[in-house]
Amino acid sequence: MRYLSTRGTAPTLGFRDVTLAGLASDGGLYIPEAWPQFGADEIAAMAGLSYAETAVRVMLPFVGDDLSEDELRDLCTQAYGRFAHAAVTPLVQLDQRHWLLELFHGPTLAFKDVALQLLGLLFEKFLTGSSTHLTIVGATSGDTGSAAIDAVAGRHGVDIFMLHPQGRVSDVQRRQMTTVLAPNVHNIAIDGSFDDAQALVKAMFNDPGFSGRFALSAVNSINWARLMAQIVYYFYAAVRLGAPDRKIAFAVPTGNFGDVFAGYAAARMGLPIERLVVATNVNDILHRALSSGDYSAGTVTPTAAPSMDIQVSSNFERLLFDAGGREGQALAEQMRGFESTRAMRLTNIQQTEAARWLVSDRVDAGEMAQTMRWAAESGQIVDPHTAIGLAAARRAETGVAPIVTLATAHPAKFPDAVERSTGIRPGLPGRVGDLFEREERYDALPADFDAITAYIAERAQPR
Ligand SMILES: Cc1ncc(COP(=O)(O)O)c(C=O)c1O
Numbered sequence: 001m002r003y004l005s006t007r008g009t010a011p012t013l014g015f016r017d018v019t020l021a022g023l024a025s026d027g028g029l030y031i032p033e034a035w036p037q038f039g040a041d042e043i044a045a046m047a048g049l050s051y052a053e054t055a056v057r058v059m060l061p062f063v064g065d066d067l068s069e070d071e072l073r074d075l076c077t078q079a080y081g082r083f084a085h086a087a088v089t090p091l092v093q094l095d096q097r098h099w100l101l102e103l104f105h106g107p108t109l110a111f112k113d114v115a116l117q118l119l120g121l122l123f124e125k126f127l128t129g130s131s132t133h134l135t136i137v138g139a140t141s142g143d144t145g146s147a148a149i150d151a152v153a154g155r156h157g158v159d160i161f162m163l164h165p166q167g168r169v170s171d172v173q174r175r176q177m178t179t180v181l182a183p184n185v186h187n188i189a190i191d192g193s194f195d196d197a198q199a200l201v202k203a204m205f206n207d208p209g210f211s212g213r214f215a216l217s218a219v220n221s222i223n224w225a226r227l228m229a230q231i232v233y234y235f236y237a238a239v240r241l242g243a244p245d246r247k248i249a250f251a252v253p254t255g256n257f258g259d260v261f262a263g264y265a266a267a268r269m270g271l272p273i274e275r276l277v278v279a280t281n282v283n284d285i286l287h288r289a290l291s292s293g294d295y296s297a298g299t300v301t302p303t304a305a306p307s308m309d310i311q312v313s314s315n316f317e318r319l320l321f322d323a324g325g326r327e328g329q330a331l332a333e334q335m336r337g338f339e340s341t342r343a344m345r346l347t348n349i350q351q352t353e354a355a356r357w358l359v360s361d362r363v364d365a366g367e368m369a370q371t372m373r374w375a376a377e378s379g380q381i382v383d384p385h386t387a388i389g390l391a392a393a394r395r396a397e398t399g400v401a402p403i404v405t406l407a408t409a410h411p412a413k414f415p416d417a418v419e420r421s422t423g424i425r426p427g428l429p430g431r432v433g434d435l436f437e438r439e440e441r442y443d444a445l446p447a448d449f450d451a452i453t454a455y456i457a458e459r460a461q462p463r
């Protein structure tokens, strides 16, 4: 399997190099040169498999010759062995039509663990025997940061620099990052939004002086390996609910468009997905883009679902490339226009092709709170992000297909918002129960390229 850049000029790479590179050298994102295809028989044969074994079947075509099947199996067994639920990502039925896919049983209580536990092991595997020292730079609106830090803390050959928007993540999210005191973990609170943090990270990759000095890599969903690992749970859930004989719909609380792009990839690979519902909060650029072709970024409004407070969604570029006919040069032009004006229109083909798979919805604070109460009445406490997905699922028209909402975070990560809406304050699971007694360490910096790169350069090891 080779990978192409969405902007058409970076060299094509194999899986190992794509995993270590993160972002393509032309500023684009890597995407498989073709979607592996799974026939009905292969999907049916996944019935009854464990999560780790399903992961091996789904991911094997993506890793090419860089890992043997046994090596991949060993990594999946280790990664998913750390989850607190035997099913890794269990399904919970809410009513006749609605299901939750609980993705928060990993070490840091959010769906990010599913991919990042594996990515940490992939880094280690690919660096064994090499003298390269990786400098991971990442941006987080709360959950990627803690999951990535957990995955690489204390690992040899890696430093991680994680930027989060100061004061715009929950206390639990912040502490899950800042109380990890391993010497290779560096937390930076920036005076700005998640979009500012993400733009700074991309600028580091695109700056030849900086990226030439350090072996940069990414843990955000700009890294293909993240999305690859997220495709697995769409297969796992759909098969459990009757695929390939029955179509399934999914509702996905969306911010950076990684999770729902993984669902789109699953559909492209042959999984019978009836519809993917892209659910946004009031930071609704994706809803506007998918419903009217208007991809224009405003300023971010802080909400009770902070991990979705994003205007510029990295992975939307992958959708525009794939749905738009894979024209790298044309997309590079379109993205350059967006980068200078923060606005663009989707082409007709991008819009029409995306609409074959995706619908969108925008959920405001009142609807989110009401949905949290509805779920609580049926015995399920859901976090604000999941509530946004569930609200969109409840009003989505999906024919007869069951609809699965991705439950992306444990409610205890957002105890204040959950308590405000339901009157119930969720407690942290025992394994992180002492979070508020742990010492915190982080530095606060302005959202300024020179300040941040100087900070990193002082602490990172050159390539
Ligand atoms: C809890 C939670 N839900 C939903 C999202 C949105 O997912 P994505 O950025 O992949 O669209 C995030 C952030 O990524 C998150 O942390």
Ligand SMILES: N[C@@H](CCOP(=O)(O)O)C(=O)O
Pocket (backbone or CB within 6 Å): 139, 140, 141, 142, 143, 144, 145, 219, 220, 221, 222, 255, 256, 258, 307, 308, 314
């Ligand atoms: N909501 C995310 C934002 C970053 O998304 P990613 O999937 O690209 O890493 C977060 O929690 O940090």
